[in-house]
Amino acid sequence: MDTIIAPGTAATFDVARIRQDFPILSTTVHGKPLTFLDSGASAQKPRAVIEAMTRCLETSYANVHRGAYALSEAATEAYEAARVAVQRFLGAAEPEEIVFTSNSTVAINLVAHSYGRGVLKPGQFVLTSEIEHHANMVPWQMLRDENRGIGLRYVRVNDRGELDLDDLAAKLADGKVGLVAVTHMSNVLGTVTPAAQIARMAHAAGAKVLFDGSQAAVHRHVDVAAIDADFYVFTGHKLYGPTGIGVLYGKRALLDAMPPFLGGGDMIGSVTLERTTYAEAPARFEAGTPPIVEAVGLHAAIDYVTTLGMGAIEAHERALVDHAMAVLPRIEGLTLIGGAQDRGGVFAFSLDGVHPHDLSTYLDRHGIAVRAGRHCAEPLHARFGLEGGTTRASFGLYTTAEEIDLLTVKLTEARKFFA
Amino acid sequence: MNEAASPSGAGDIADLYSRTLRELARDPAHQGRPASFDATARGDNPMCGDRVDIYVSLDGERIREARHVARGCEICQASASLLTALVPGMTRAETTDLGRRAAGIAKTGIGDDSNDGLRRLSVFAVVHKFPSRVKCVTLAWNALDAALAGVKETSSE
Ligand SMILES: Cc1ncc(COP(=O)(O)O)c(C=O)c1O
Numbered sequence: 001m002d003t004i005i006a007p008g009t010a011a012t013f014d015v016a017r018i019r020q021d022f023p024i025l026s027t028t029v030h031g032k033p034l035t036f037l038d039s040g041a042s043a044q045k046p047r048a049v050i051e052a053m054t055r056c057l058e059t060s061y062a063n064v065h066r067g068a069y070a071l072s073e074a075a076t077e078a079y080e081a082a083r084v085a086v087q088r089f090l091g092a093a094e095p096e097e098i099v100f101t102s103n104s105t106v107a108i109n110l111v112a113h114s115y116g117r118g119v120l121k122p123g124q125f126v127l128t129s130e131i132e133h134h135a136n137m138v139p140w141q142m143l144r145d146e147n148r149g150i151g152l153r154y155v156r157v158n159d160r161g162e163l164d165l166d167d168l169a170a171k172l173a174d175g176k177v178g179l180v181a182v183t184h185m186s187n188v189l190g191t192v193t194p195a196a197q198i199a200r201m202a203h204a205a206g207a208k209v210l211f212d213g214s215q216a217a218v219h220r221h222v223d224v225a226a227i228d229a230d231f232y233v234f235t236g237h238k239l240y241g242p243t244g245i246g247v248l249y250g251k252r253a254l255l256d257a258m259p260p261f262l263g264g265g266d267m268i269g270s271v272t273l274e275r276t277t278y279a280e281a282p283a284r285f286e287a288g289t290p291p292i293v294e295a296v297g298l299h300a301a302i303d304y305v306t307t308l309g310m311g312a313i314e315a316h317e318r319a320l321v322d323h324a325m326a327v328l329p330r331i332e333g334l335t336l337i338g339g340a341q342d343r344g345g346v347f348a349f350s351l352d353g354v355h356p357h358d359l360s361t362y363l364d365r366h367g368i369a370v371r372a373g374r375h376c377a378e379p380l381h382a383r384f385g386l387e388g389g390t391t392r393a394s395f396g397l398y399t400t401a402e403e404i405d406l407l408t409v410k411l412t413e414a415r416k417f418f419a
Numbered sequence: 420m421n422e423a424a425s426p427s428g429a430g431d432i433a434d435l436y437s438r439t440l441r442e443l444a445r446d447p448a449h450q451g452r453p454a455s456f457d458a459t460a461r462g463d464n465p466m467c468g469d470r471v472d473i474y475v476s477l478d479g480e481r482i483r484e485a486r487h488v489a490r491g492c493e494i495c496q497a498s499a500s501l502l503t504a505l506v507p508g509m510t511r512a513e514t515t516d517l518g519r520r521a522a523g524i525a526k527t528g529i530g531d532d533s534n535d536g537l538r539r540l541s542v543f544a545v546v547h548k549f550p551s552r553v554k555c556v557t558l559a560w561n562a563l564d565a566a567l568a569g570v571k572e573t574s575s576e
Contacts, residue, residue: 027421357467357492358436361549365432373467381468388490389468417436418493 013312019398021046021304032367035403040187040215040346040394041371042237045301049241052300053293064292065266065283075292082295083282085302090232090249091223097255099248099282100290104214105135107233107248108181110261110285111210112139115179115231118259122149124178127171127207129155129163130383131186134376136212140181155182157383161189161338168198172205180209184216184232188377188392189338190321190346192216195227203228208254214238218396219317219344221310224249236294240396241301245294248285255281262287305397313397317345323401324393327408333415337384345395348375351411354418356391362414368407434545435552436493443542444496449486449503456486462562463574464554469495473503473562480510487559494546494555502559505536511567518560525556 019025022044027034036044056078062071064079080095087095101107116126116139126140144152156167163182171177180202185192195211202209210231213222217234224232229249236245250258260267260278264287269277278284305313324347329336333352351359356372363370371392374381381387393407456474463470469491476483485506487499498521506514521540524530528548530541543556565573 029422031422355492357469357552357555358494361435361552362432378465378468387468387470417432 013308013316015316015398015400018308019400021048022398023047023050025398029367029369030365032365035366035368035406037393037395037399037403037407038369038371039218039396039399040238040375040392042243043218043240043396044398045240045242045297046304048304049297049300053242053297056293056296061293063289078299079290079292079295082299085299086247086249089222089302089306090217090247091225092249093225094252096280096282097249097252099250099255099285100295101233101246101248101285102244102291103237103246104212104233104235105246107235107246108136108210108212109139110248111179111181111231111233111250112143114258114261114285115208115254116140116143116150117146117148119254119257120150120178123176124149125151125153125176127153127155127168127177127180127182129182130157131161131163131189131191131380132181132183132377133187133212133214134378135214136181136183137379150178151176153177157380160340161186161191162340163191163193163198165194165197165201168201172201172207175206177202177205177207180207182209182211184211184213184222185219185344185346186338186377186380187215187346187394188348188375188380188390189340190343191338191340192220192342192344194342195229199228199230215344215346220314230254236298236301239298239301240304242291242294242297245291245298247298250281252281255285258285260284260287264288266290308397316397317395317399320395320399320401320404321345324395324404327404331408331411331415334411337386337390345399346392347394348390348392350386350390351415354414356389358418359391359411359414362417363407363410366406366410368410370407435549437542437545439542440497441493443500444493446500446504449484449500450488451486452488453484453486458566458569460562460566460570461572462558462565463572464491464495464558465574467492469555469558471495471499471559471562473499473559473566475506475563475566482506482509482514485563489559491558492552492555494543494552495558498543498556499559501539501542502563505539506563511564514560514567515564518557518564521560522553522557525553 024044060074062075064076083095083098086098140152153171156164158164184195199209208230211229213232213234218239232249237243267284267287335350337348360372373389457477459474461472472488474486485503487503489496489499525543525546528544530544531537561573
């Protein structure tokens with residue numbers, strides 16, 4: 001984009017106006033205005049995203065990289081422009097370091113497959129943590145269980161829900177860890193991990209580092225160069241973009257050294273019946289027709305949040321977190337899980353005597369959408385003795401303090417109702 | 420304001436958590452692991468963490484006693500509770516049939532008063548207005564079926 005748009009500041013962050021950009025926020029549920037507190041699972045979409053995708057489908061849709069005709073060229077241009085938008089959003093050095101996948105899960109599986117199977121050596125370990133989403137745990141367990149001699153270690157989490165950095169150091173100490181794969185922000189505890197410090201520790205021990213930025217990239221300005229991340233992943237649908245598109249950032253030299261993940265069209269150099277040579281990154285990792293319209297939608301979502309300003313979004317959400325921290329613990333019978341120093345707008349809690357499922361049904365009837373269960377983080381729930389699950393409220397850039405207050409009132413009522 | 424697309428359910432919260440259902444959920448009569456039993460199985464709902472253990476003692480083909488240990492929501496507990504009250508005296512074929520009917524009542528909202536057991540199971544008819552909660556009714560029945568089939572674990576999925 002050539003025009004310079006002054007990024008918003010907290011002072012100019014007009015949440016009432018911003019909410020009007022999201023058509024779904026003016027609907028009702030069970031006759032009550034929608035209070036959407038499940039953005040951590042998937043965020044709602046601004047009109048800019050919806051319209052960009054519609055416009056693409058109506059005026060410039062064709063397959064990419066395959067046709068020498070105007071529509072295909074326009075689609076290819078739009079797809080590659082999305083890559084540049086992601087590159088700038090993450091502070092990556094080159095667009096070639098951005099691989100489009102279908103979500104975070106596939107991005108992590110790509111690294112587990114190509115880097116894990118192609119680059120890591122027998123005797124090396126992957127080091128992940130107890131607070132991970134299953135997406136950043138199960139692929140590493142699968143790699144371990146293939147008997148390639150690649151082991152798996154877990155960084156412990158302390159009672160506040162923070163990564164235990166002494167334990168991280170201890171588990172890196174023997175120099176056998178080849179890859180550290182940890183979250184940049186927990187989808188249950190809201191904990192934001194000290195990414196730059198983790199990367200420094202990993203690099204000093206000779207390991208590469210992958211961050212699961214599925215949550216962090218939505219709530220903070222992320223700069224992969226400043227963090228010195230080797231790999232960074234996020235998923236479009238949580239960043240106010242469409243489902244079906246995710247991102248893997250990888251340092252150029254690492255991607256170049258990795259074998260392909262899936263085989264097929266678009267990822268080849270040349271194919272004969274005997275042998276195939278592979279395209280350079282990122283094409284090497286984008287087999288098959290990619291998510292074209294979704295890339296256009298993600299581009300629009302990135303333009304949307306960067307026009308508001310990631311700093312302004314962060315400041316708005318920080319005020320919401322402070323407000324929630326002030327009011328939620330005052331609710332009788334409510335226990336917040338974790339209490340990290342550095343946290344974002346994700347709150348998992350239990351309410352004495354009320355099962356999370358019953359609670360979420362109760363809240364739903366008042367128009368409030370929260371999530372109940374274990375949020376794809378069973379080991380984390382076991383760690384905190386909460387096998388039966390928790391209830392989670394998570395915020396987006398459109399969340400208001402009034403919504404948190406409504407939640408507070410309804411939680412108190414629910415406790416009486418189920419008493 | 421437009422109403423967001425919502426499932427068939429416009430059910431009121433007080434309809435779902437009726438007094439009958441809530442009393443069932445708390446009924447201690449058939450709760451707890453028995454000292455001895457002939458078959459057991461565990462039902463897990465991996466999404467929410469609900470878990471029901473069913474224990475049965477048999478007289479030949481027929482259930483003499485059934486007990487449960489349920490860690491779950493009120494609907495899940497009420498279902499386990501009613502199941503263990505209803506199945507003594509039944510064969511596996513009979514409990515499988517009753518379990519299907521219980522699921523049918525929860526899914527369709529159509530109660531059945533052709534006998535006392537079905538009449539009591541009709542407390543779950545309201546669940547059809549809360550589609551995501553049908554699994555909470557069926558979990559205990561799946562576990563019973565697994566126990567009688569000699570399978571140790573089953574899930575709501
Ligand atoms: C921390 C974290 N990692 C990974 C994922 C997986 O994202 P996706 O399902 O889009 O692959 C999620 C969201 O579900 C998440 O919160």
